[in-house]
Amino acid sequence: MTDRSKKPSSKRASRTSAKPSKANPLWGGRFAAGPAAVMERINASIGFDRRLYAQDIRASKAHAAMLAAEGIIAKPDAKAIAAGLDRIEAEIVAGKFEFKVALEDIHMNVEARLFELIGEPARRLHTARSRNDQVATDLKLWVRDAIDGIDAQIKALQAALIHRAEEHAALLMPGFTHMQAAQPITFGHHLLAYVEMLGRDRSRFADARKRMNEIPLGAAALAGTSFPIDRKATAKALGFDRPAANSLDAVSDRDFVVEFLAAASLCAVHLSRLGEEIVLWASPGMGFITLSDAYTTGSSIMPQKRNPDAAELARAKVGRIVGALTSLLIVLKGLPLAYAKDLQEDKEPLFDAADSLSLALAAMEGMIRDLRPNAERMRAAAEAGYSTATDLADWLVRRLSLPFRRAHEVTGKIVRLAEAKGCALADLPLDALRAIEPGIDRAVYDSLGIDSSVASRRSEGGTAPERVRAAANKARERFL
Numbered sequence: 316m317t318d319r320s321k322k323p324s325s326k327r328a329s330r331t332s333a334k335p336s337k338a339n340p341l342w343g344g345r346f347a348a349g350p351a352a353v354m355e356r357i358n359a360s361i362g363f364d365r366r367l368y369a370q371d372i373r374a375s376k377a378h379a380a381m382l383a384a385e386g387i388i389a390k391p392d393a394k395a396i397a398a399g400l401d402r403i404e405a406e407i408v409a410g411k412f413e414f415k416v417a418l419e420d421i422h423m424n425v426e427a428r429l430f431e432l433i434g435e436p437a438r439r440l441h442t443a444r445s446r447n448d449q450v451a452t453d454l455k456l457w458v459r460d461a462i463d464g465i466d467a468q469i470k471a472l473q474a475a476l477i478h479r480a481e482e483h484a485a486l487l488m489p490g491f492t493h494m495q496a497a498q499p500i501t502f503g504h505h506l507l508a509y510v511e512m513l514g515r516d517r518s519r520f521a522d523a524r525k526r527m528n529e530i531p532l533g534a535a536a537l538a539g540t541s542f543p544i545d546r547k548a549t550a551k552a553l554g555f556d557r558p559a560a561n562s563l564d565a566v567s568d569r570d571f572v573v574e575f576l577a578a579a580s581l582c583a584v585h586l587s588r589l590g591e592e593i594v595l596w597a598s599p600g601m602g603f604i605t606l607s608d609a610y611t612t613g614s615s616i617m618p619q620k621r622n623p624d625a626a627e628l629a630r631a632k633v634g635r636i637v638g639a640l641t642s643l644l645i646v647l648k649g650l651p652l653a654y655a656k657d658l659q660e661d662k663e664p665l666f667d668a669a670d671s672l673s674l675a676l677a678a679m680e681g682m683i684r685d686l687r688p689n690a691e692r693m694r695a696a697a698e699a700g701y702s703t704a705t706d707l708a709d710w711l712v713r714r715l716s717l718p719f720r721r722a723h724e725v726t727g728k729i730v731r732l733a734e735a736k737g738c739a740l741a742d743l744p745l746d747a748l749r750a751i752e753p754g755i756d757r758a759v760y761d762s763l764g765i766d767s768s769v770a771s772r773r774s775e776g777g778t779a780p781e782r783v784r785a786a787a788n789k790a791r792e793r794f795l
């Protein structure tokens with residue numbers, strides 16, 4: 316296929332270079348003609364940055380109030396601006412606001428509407444400000460809000476996990492290494508492992524939130540402003556700790572978005588691991604859990620199917636979230652100071668990642684609350700695969716004072732014998748055990764059951780039911 320096989324596209328090209336609208340009224344003084352249609356399309360961000368409306372309005376109100384307090388604009392003008400902005404917010408919330416692509420982005424859409432509503436004073440709002448410090452401020456406010464929402468969702472998932480862990484603190488299941496049954500554990504202990512991961516996720520988000528809490532507003536386009544603004548006042552009004560120290564950095568920094576996406580990526584990785592385990596547990600081969608109709612789907616051809624789609628999607632969302640992180644890192648790489656329109660490409664990946672993580676968290680919480688463990692299946696699997704071999708080796712060390720390596724070898728021989736006979740360790744006759752290690756006596760059988768195995772793992776952070784109950788209590792104190 317060569318380009319020659321296609322029809323000449325000059326017609327389409329000339330169509331896209333038509334002039335659809337006149338010069339933008341908010342910066343059009345220097346422009347005689349409007350942009351090409353394709354220019355408007357590549358340039359406009361209103362399709363997605365409308366999501367910043369609440370933050371944009373909040374920041375504009377703080378800016379106007381500061382300008383009035385410093386005598387840079389008149390107090391009645393600031394009042395009119397605030398009232399107009401409130402009305403715009405109500406219009407947007409009510410779905411009555413007309414977003415215009417010709418006005419590029421949320422900032423100019425709001426400002427243009429403000430002029431329609433209040434006239435002349437609207438033109439004073441942009442004093443000592445640029446869209447560059449404006450968008451950076453709006454976006455930080457948005458990410459901060461997103462972190463608060465995500466934190467609440469992770470906490471809710473932790474609460475569900477802790478609740479189920481307490482309920483199943485003594486429910487036995489196999490613990491795996493290499494996906495091979497390794498040692499018996501409790502289901503509660505397994506669930507609490509995820510509570511720890513999610514706790515670290517929350518602390519990473521909190522850490523990022525703390526670091527990002529410097530306000531860019533007041534950096535203006537890139538160099539600061541000649542007006543006597545009070546950056547501490549806007550910082551305080553918008554809940555920031557302090558003004559960003561360097562104006563060039565303030566308008567071009569998107570580290571905070573990267574950090575959000577990095578924390579989101581790791582959290583999504585954790586959800587994908589839990590999603591994968593739910594898929595495995597719910598598979599007929601394992602049959603450890605059942606998910607209700609609420610969290611499964613059927614098949615249009617195979618009537619017997621009950622598919623764990625939500626768990627699969629929670630497992631898969633990590634793809635787009637890590638994609639968002641990669642995408643933004645590459646946008647930022649090699650970008651010279653200060654603002655460039657490249658930075659507008661930060662928003663879609665951010666919004667998509669935040670939405671995806673939020674949805675995956677909600678689905679995961681629902682599934683954790685919904686799943687029903689099948690105790691018999693879990694127990695049978697825990698008994699299979701010589702899962703108490705380590706307990707036998709430990710018994711040989713404790714009772715016969717064998718060095719652990721020697722006990723390991725003896726146990727290996729016993730497992731080999733059981734395998735050859737096709738029976739469990741506890742079913743081997745005492746004679747057969749004594750033929751391998753003469754010191755063994757009847758008491759050894761106490762070490763071969765899975766209940767005693769699990770009950771004996773009382774070390775800190777271990778799987779013994781009493782430990783799991785205490786850990787769940789502690790987790791409640793630490794995280795909820």
Ligand code: ARG
Nearest residue numbers: 360420446447450654658659
């Ligand atoms: N829509 C723009 C963005 O998201 C706002 C900033 C535009 N600044 C500018 N100098 N053109 O980045």
